[in-house]
Amino acid sequence: MVDAGANRRKGDRYELSEEEVECYKTKGYVHLKGLLSEEEVRVLEEDYMAFIRREVKVQGRDFCDMSADYSKPLDEFSIVNIMLPSRYNPKLKGTIYERRAASVAEQLLGQDMVFDYDQLLAKSPGKSDGVFHWHQDLAYWPVTKDTRTASFWLAIDNSRVENGCIQFVPGTHLEKSLRHHGPLHGDRDTSHTLAARLSDSDVPQPAEINRGDATVHHERILHGSGANTSADSWRRAWVVAFRSKATVEYERSIGFTHSHNDKLEVLNAVGSYSSRTSMHAFVVLKGSSEPKLGEFENALE
Template sequence: MISISEEKKRFFEEKGYLVLENLLSPEEIKYYQKVYDAFLNNEIDSGDFRSDLSGSEVQAVEKITQIMVPGRLHPELLAKPAHQRTLEVARLLLGEDMALDFDMLINKAPHTNAPTPWHQDAAYWIDLPDKRAVSCWIAIDKATKENGCMWYVPGSHLGAIKPHVQTGNKGALKCDGSEADGDCIELEPGSCVIHQGKTLHYSRGNTTSLHRRALITNYRPEAMIALERSKGVDHTGLRKVNTES
């Protein structure tokens, strides 16, 4: 049973992000590491749902591997602890009508040193009448400054969506941001950082000899998911820039 104190809820509302430690046990993490490697090694085929967020041209090694909707590709994930517990967290923070919109895997390969640029997740999304949304970023490996942990600008979710542009060859979206304004969030495996749709964030590149694997689950109200789907939005990789607040 997940419990979030009123103090933590206020922090989330004011800062736009929240850390939850030990969401997954060491034994549970072993399961996710095994499944994650099956995706990276193409034992589980992700087809067109796989891309390199670094925007680099075709190369031998992906720098920032993004695999969209792993729960669709490997449905047993949906009943496992990461999805079940983050759904509970989303409902505690934003309401009982929250439901899974989409999930994804993002891995930073060793010695690639490719940052994920400053951005707001909402820049990828269509404008919706109900703005409630939360992303849950779960560390599958230890996340450090050196391998690409998350940085957040506290309070940035309270403003408008910044102008974004696309990086490189269909890479990630980017906007202005600075570490000087941000909080660095290092995590142990199995811990999680949760952020709102307009919270400005980024991560450095991976300069270490190990992978930096993360599983991300994203939630919004059921009615808004239905509205997205009616407009053909299913978060399978098509990128659109939304600059409306």
Template sequence: MEQHSAQQLLGNKQPYEYKDCGIPDWSTVHSDTGSLGSGPNSKEEWNSFKLTDRELNEFNRSGYIANKEVLTAKQCDAILSEYEKILALRSDSPEMSLFYEYHRNQSNDPDNVLMHALGHWRVSRLFHDLIFHPKVTVAASQLLAGVGEELCKVRFWHDQLFAKPAKHGGVVAWHQDYSYWTRTVPMRHLTVHIALEDQTLENGCIHYIPGSHNWNRDGEPLPVTDFNFGDMESIKTILTDEEKANFKPKPCLLKKGEVAIHHPLTVHGSYQNRSDNPRRAAVLNYFADGVKSNTDELLLDGTFKIGKGKRMDGQFYPIAFDPLSMT
């Protein structure tokens, strides 16, 4: 796999083929291509996407904010059409080579099915353009900004798909995202959960534990208790008495096209889907420019190694937002 310079990929408008197999690899394009509509064309329009002081304060207090509209119903429907194509991929489909992970059922329980994938931004123009969406990236820039900053440069970390089929959709066990990401430092990460259809109690909406972004172990995240997300309550085996007393789940009843944005230590999860319809969500994960690799191993399968202590950049971690673009 050939490495390309960041400058080359930023100016690229058409994806290169992956290993000459005829499959376009959208990670070779580092800018929005307009499949979800045209971007902002004035500073005033950019500023309209900023979070309010009230929203910023709520994020700092609870560890998340929710019910912000990002996508229209039409945009969601277009993305869901791509979703169906991804769900229908065969194990021998050439596109599979571009995914970092693809689990048809991560729980391995046929009565509690959870489809979970990473890397679909590489195979779909719509999912690629979603990572650059200004309603997402401007908010991410505010929330990731350091002391004394209003905004910061934001890089894309990786995406995720979570699909729960009707009637027998599985759980996503309680967890903190950064527990899985300690291979990158420092902790300046953020997660954006996008509802592609209405999320309800019956279909397994995302839930949060308000204030749990303050839970840690000597500055480190809580340990992972279930790598396959199947044991919903396993996290309680490692909580302190105080954390257990404050373990009060709050559901986020997101409407189609709305997002919930959460801190990397905010404990969250979702219950089973027992409704008559599927529950599908797209997740975008970001970090502040300057975050470094904390390992000499691959950070994501199918990518290039970034040595321990080196900055996270290059083909697979594009700049999703630069404050200079607002001027």
């Protein structure tokens, strides 16, 4: 198998082309082929699976299902979400993934970009409700003067539409205002998930990428992912995000750490979140009274 990134990786650095930088600016995301080698992914995969097997203790709501409210039983999870894995396993701080992603963030946004948070997202096969609803990352975060963010989505498995690959709506990062977001399951104490809806003119683009590839996206781009309808293929992803040093320091000063265990008053004060109304109305299929989360084109976040 050809290693698409072999000539791009230089130790801790991954060299971007001018075309990739321009793609990030105009589309709001870019596909990085071979950000990690197969061996590098294999090492990370061992630590990833330790979380999935519950061998690493994760506090409270930082281990949850992003497709459901917090009451969903563990054995029924469709999107296993683990916030801040490097907090719970300190050996994951400063991995080759983090270091190489940092080099890309610097090339895209400048030298003041620092690590903000990490996250694991694993979709088990054959789960029609495993939809991560449309959203813009900035809607989940406190309002800050500097919003610059480079969010990386590393594929641990080959990621395809069938198993729930990430999808983007190109150009939505250039819109003047964020889309309206609201809690998917009533309020932020019931579920962490916020959701927005697509407009008639939005055209989602699947990012089908291979194991070891990554996407990096803008904080304002509308994105989401469909259910994993495959028979036996997991879809595991590892997220790492970088923001400016000043922004991260401000987040921490107000008690915002990206943990789902952050105080509710902090979570309720984020981004465009202003409504206490359930977002079910935003994901209902036309002519139907109930949302059908398995219907990707209408219910995807």
